[in-house]
Amino acid sequence: MSVKKEFFKGLVDKNPVMVLGIGLCPALAVTTSVSNALWMMLATTFVLTCSNILVSLVKNIIPAHVRIPVFITIIATFVTVVEIVLKAYQPEVYTSLGIFIPLIVVNCMILGRAEEFASRNGVFMSIVDALGMGIGFGLTLTVLAFFRETLGANKLFGYTLIPGFEPAGIMTVAPGAFITLGLMLWAMNSIMTSRKKH
């Protein structure tokens, strides 16, 4: 088990959104702008790292049959921390991410990593795993948000890109999110199959 392998698996081979198909609700909902996607990545990676650390520390104390409620409580605690901190220091981010901050609790990715990785491995490896998964999740969100913000609002980080270009508003609402992610998955599948042939 090498550090490098555990870190990069979250980015490519086991990318939560593109390969495993989990954590899709925030991926579709908050990607209306790149800055929202980056804040979501930060919040989710923070919760994931902290919960992985704590779960791997207490893994031997928790009886097996109550582990899921314990994991959920641990995750919910860190989500509350994120909620309070964002509300106090970044009220704009707090309003634009809206209910998707409390909903980090039910991001299956976090519970999945606690169950699958942190409850079976040491603290250091759990941190590496959490960072890899969190960044892999966030990068997918950022790419999706890049397409949606540039095409749907003609903006990037709030700055207008091409003056006079009429943006396709559909990209900033739900249908645009579904279709863009569908096309991204199509592109990824095409790359994978063409690689296998060679």
Next chain:
Amino acid sequence: MEIKIFLTILFSTIFINNYVLSQTLGICPFLGVSKKTDSAAGMGFAVIFVMTIASIITYFIYKYILLRYDIVYLRTIAFILVIASIVQLVEMAINKLSPVLYRALGIFLPLITTNCAVLGVAVLNVESGFITSEYGLLMTMVQGFGAGVGFLLALMLMSGIRERLETADIPFNLKGMPITFIIAGLLSLAFMGFAGMSF
């Protein structure tokens, strides 16, 4: 007067603000269980059931515990634990009371704990100010029920289309998830037509 409020909430949660297709909540079960119409219906009814009960119980928890003792910041922790317990209790109750229903819904119930639409409806009940208003309990109930019906509707539409897709000639790389997302996008585009409606 009051009837109009409830009808507006019901209609808007089912069609205008459909939880799956316009608010992108509960996408994991929406994609995971929509391969067959039978299991889609089972999941949909289980979600209606749990959402309505969860709305009622989180109403009492929020109003009489969190608000009264001024510990609103514990909302996320309280709600997720309540929802997880409700799902467990509902599962045990159905198992005891109606084994037939349990066989139909049983396998879907544990999955509902991590359905973000259930926590979503509980949080939205708070955020939209329903809990502190006069008819709070009824309003939260209607919103929970409506959200569940909207979920069932989206799931049934999707599973109907996906059953047909199995015989369709789809390009190899588009099979599976990509085409499902694109169809979900087109469905959600159709639901945007309701957005202009108002009472």
